[in-house]
Amino acid sequence: MPPVEPMLAKLQPDIPIGDGWLYEPKWDGFRAIVYRDGDEVHIGSRDRKPLERYFPEMIAVLKLALPKRCVLDGELVIATPAGVDFDALQMRIHPAESRVRMLSQEIPATYIAFDLLALNSIDLMGQPAHERRTALEKLLPVASTTEVPEPLTVLMTPQTDDAGLGREWFEGLEAWGLDGLIAKQRDSAYSPGKRTMIKIKHKRTADCVVGGYRLSKTKDGIGSLLLGVYDEEGIFHYVGHSSSFKAAERRELLAQLQELRNDASFGDGRTPGGPSRWTGTRDLSWTPIEQVLVCEVSYDHMQGDRFRHAATFIRWRDDKTPQECTFEQLRT
Numbered sequence: 001m002p003p004v005e006p007m008l009a010k011l012q013p014d015i016p017i018g019d020g021w022l023y024e025p026k027w028d029g030f031r032a033i034v035y036r037d038g039d040e041v042h043i044g045s046r047d048r049k050p051l052e053r054y055f056p057e058m059i060a061v062l063k064l065a066l067p068k069r070c071v072l073d074g075e076l077v078i079a080t081p082a083g084v085d086f087d088a089l090q091m092r093i094h095p096a097e098s099r100v101r102m103l104s105q106e107i108p109a110t111y112i113a114f115d116l117l118a119l120n121s122i123d124l125m126g127q128p129a130h131e132r133r134t135a136l137e138k139l140l141p142v143a144s145t146t147e148v149p150e151p152l153t154v155l156m157t158p159q160t161d162d163a164g165l166g167r168e169w170f171e172g173l174e175a176w177g178l179d180g181l182i183a184k185q186r187d188s189a190y191s192p193g194k195r196t197m198i199k200i201k202h203k204r205t206a207d208c209v210v211g212g213y214r215l216s217k218t219k220d221g222i223g224s225l226l227l228g229v230y231d232e233e234g235i236f237h238y239v240g241h242s243s244s245f246k247a248a249e250r251r252e253l254l255a256q257l258q259e260l261r262n263d264a265s266f267g268d269g270r271t272p273g274g275p276s277r278w279t280g281t282r283d284l285s286w287t288p289i290e291q292v293l294v295c296e297v298s299y300d301h302m303q304g305d306r307f308r309h310a311a312t313f314i315r316w317r318d319d320k321t322p323q324e325c326t327f328e329q330l331r332t
Contacts, residue, residue: 001035002033002035002042002044002048003044003048004033004044004071004117004192005048005192005193006031006033006046006073006192006193007073007115007190007191007192007193007194007196007197008193008194008195008196008197009182009195009196009197009198009199010195010197010198010199011199011200011201012183012198012199012200013200013203014200015163015166015167015170015181015183015200016183016198017163020185020186020187021161021163021183021184021185021186022129022130022133022159022160022161022183022184022185022186023159023160023161023162023163023165023166023169023181023182023183024114024157024158024159024181024182024183024184025145025157025158025169025170025173025178025181025182026178026179026180026181026182026199026200026201027075027077027084027112027157027178027179028077028084028086028177028178028179028301029075029076029077029078029084029086029089029112030045030046030051030075030076030077030089031045031046031073031074031075032044032045032051032073032074032075032076032111033071033072033073033074033117034062034066034070034071034072034073034074034111034113035070035071036062036063036066036067036068036069036070036071037068037069038068038069039063041059041062041063043055043058043062043076051076053097053100054092054093054094054100055076055092055104055109056100056101056104057104057105057108057109057152058076058108058109058111058152061111061152061153061154062111062154065139065140065153065154066139066154067119067120067139069118069119069120069121070116070118070119070120070139071116071117071118072113072115072116072117072136073113073114073115073116073117073190074111074112074113074114074115074157075111075112075114075157076089076109076110076111077089077109077110077111077112077149078092078107078108078109078110078151079110079148079149079150079151080148081148082148082176082177083148083175083176083177083178084148084176084177084178085107085177086177086301086303086308087303087304088107089109090303091103091107092104092107092109107151108151108152109151109152110149110150110151110152110153110154110155111153111154111155112143112149112155112156112157113136113140113154113155113156113157114156114157114159114182115129115132115133115136115190116132116133116135116136116139117132117190119135124190125189125190125192126189126190127189128186128187128188128189129184129185129186129187129188129189129190130186130187132190133159136156137156139156140154140155140156141155141156142155142156142157142158143155143156143157143158144158145158145169145172145173148176161186166181166183167181169181170200170202174202179201179202179300179301180199180200180201180202180300181199181200182197182198182199182200183197183198183199183200184196184197184198201300202300202301203298203299203300204298204299204300205296205297205298205299205314206229206296206297206299206311206325206329206330207294207295207296207317207320207324207325207329208227208228208229208239208240208294208295208296208297208311208325209227209228209229209230209236209291209292209293209294209322209325210225210226210227210228210257210289210291210293210294210295211226211227211228211236211238211265211266211288211289211291212225212226212265212266212272212286212287212288212289213225213226213253213254213257213286213287213289214226214241214272214285214286214287215254215287216250220250220251220254221245221247221249221250221251221253221254222245222249222250222251222253222254222257223243223250224241224242224243224310225241225242225243225253225295225313226238226241226266226272226286227239227240227241227242227295227297227307227311228265228266228269228291228325229325229326229327229329229330230322230323230325230326230327231269231326231327232326232327234323235268235269236265236266236268236269236291237266237269237270237305237327238266238269238270238271238272238306239305239306239307239330240299240306240307240310240311241272241307241310241311242295242297242310242311242312242313243310244310244312244313245313257287257289260289260290260292260293261287261288261289262288262289262290263288264288264290264291265288265289265290265291266288270305272286291322292322293316293322294316294317294318294320294321294322294324294325295313295314295315295316295317296314296315296316296317297311297312297313297314298311298312298314299311299312302330305327305330
């Protein structure tokens with residue numbers, strides 16, 4: 001019975017090699033545990049919130065594809081001819097039911113399963129991963145690695161014990177918008193809430209201009225640097241933030257950046273956002289500064305013209321001028 005916390009993965013810079021590893025593509029979607037009991041289907045998010053309200057088209061599809069009593073772990077994705085589209089997926093989380101219904105017809109989802117937690121009355125979570133995989137293979141067809149999945153389908157993610165093939169997926173499937181690679185031990189049990197898998201994600205770097213900052217919760221240091229780059233017309237746009245600093249660094253940075261405060265910064269381009277249905281009531285106030293500091297950051301994925309997740313600060317780039325930091329480097 002729900003809720004079940006999904007098993008998690010810890011980030012590692014490279015693909016683990018050796019006996020006992022299984023490799024799967026890392027799909028770029030919403031983590032979703034599916035529970036079916038007869039005519040009742042529940043789709044639980046990573047934080048155990050119901051998703052079936054936002055993906056009503058998947059209920060009939062899941063009933064058709066799955067046994068009458070089962071629990072699966074997987075990912076909801078929006079598949080297009082060009083690959084998976086995370087921006088389109090986020091559009092599906094909308095408060096208006098009429099909008100949800102329209103989008104369910106215009107951009108229907110696909111479910112990619114990668115684990116089987118229960119079948120009939122049997123709890124499989126304590127069984128080895130390779131045995132759960134064998135049971136899953138009897139239920140669903142495997143997704144292709146040469147063709148993008150069709151919408152309104154329920155498929156099983158590809159898996160291999162060949163590290164070389166895993167690396168080919170890691171490199172080749174990036175063109176579809178896939179996020180990287182997942183590695184798990186073949187004899188591992190399913191461990192809810194624990195980081196027992198390994199994830200290897202695509203990492204890129206960019207040079208950005210610091211256009212402002214937010215304070216830490218304690219207000220005595222930097223919470224995050226607000227990053228921007230210039231478009232073809234020379235307009236400065238916000239692209240994301242970096243918050244990877246130690247306590248002492250946060251205080252030192254605040255003292256330095258306070259001397260650069262001004263009122264311009266992102267004034268003509270896209271600015272850091274305010275509260276929304278994603279951010280709730282968090283304090284998102286920020287302080288603009290002169291556009292004179294350049295830093296190099298690493299990031300994993302772009303969402304439109306912004307970093308999807310927080311970027312990681314690498315170093316200051318005193319050798320680069322702010323005007324050299326353009327969108328062009330983010331589109332290669």
